[in-house]
Amino acid sequence: MKRDITKRILYDSKYLNIVYPIINSSEFKKRKDWIHHENITLGEHLLVVSYMSYLICKKRKLNYKDAAIGGLLHDFYNEPWQDHLFEKKPFLKSHGFVHAREAMENAYKYFPELMNERIANIIDKHMFPLTGIPPKYKEGWIVSYVDKKVSLDVVINIKVLPKYLGLTRQIKKIKKFFKRK
Numbered sequence: 118m119k120r121d122i123t124k125r126i127l128y129d130s131k132y133l134n135i136v137y138p139i140i141n142s143s144e145f146k147k148r149k150d151w152i153h154h155e156n157i158t159l160g161e162h163l164l165v166v167s168y169m170s171y172l173i174c175k176k177r178k179l180n181y182k183d184a185a186i187g188g189l190l191h192d193f194y195n196e197p198w199q200d201h202l203f204e205k206k207p208f209l210k211s212h213g214f215v216h217a218r219e220a221m222e223n224a225y226k227y228f229p230e231l232m233n234e235r236i237a238n239i240i241d242k243h244m245f246p247l248t249g250i251p252p253k254y255k256e257g258w259i260v261s262y263v264d265k266k267v268s269l270d271v272v273i274n275i276k277v278l279p280k281y282l283g284l285t286r287q288i289k290k291i292k293k294f295f296k297r298k
């Protein structure tokens with residue numbers, strides 16, 4: 118499925134025109150080969166979420182442009198999180214809880230001319246329900262749903278789910294605690 122979508126993106130000039138300033142930027146190029154989940158790169162994940170959200174929003178006559186941009190920037194975090202899985206961090210500072218805000222700040226920092234309040238909200242609330250407050254716009258619900266759908270396709274093995282949520286260290290600690298008993 119992923120390969121089909123990547124092929125479709127290449128021929129969809131309307132979509133490419135919207136996202137071109139981002140995919141052609143040095144900040145995107147810097148992140149695109151980071152490993153996101155298992156064998157999926159961050160670049161592939163961002164493009165698939167962005168394009169699927171774009172198609173759904175277009176079909177439903179919603180703001181497909183904002184969905185494409187929000188989808189492409191929803192995981193625009195600062196560093197390859199898989200390299201820091203075992204770092205000591207307070208629970209609420211783990212990747213699953215902080216990366217959406219980080220991505221939103223980076224979106225404003227690197228692409229201020231493309232941003233608006235709806236795109237910011239799409240990015241900031243995409244991890245709902247993990248981070249409490251739901252997305253404000255329909256486009257945000259769609260990006261959040263597509264993100265979970267494609268991510269869970271990858272982490273279909275329940276054992277890697279904590280890793281996806283950035284909870285690896287906490288789960289290890291709990292396991293250790295029960296082993297001691």
Ligand SMILES: [Fe+2]
Pocket residue numbers: 191192216217243244
């Ligand atoms: Fe995310």
Ligand SMILES: [Fe+2]
Pocket residue numbers: 162166191192264268
């Ligand atoms: Fe994501």
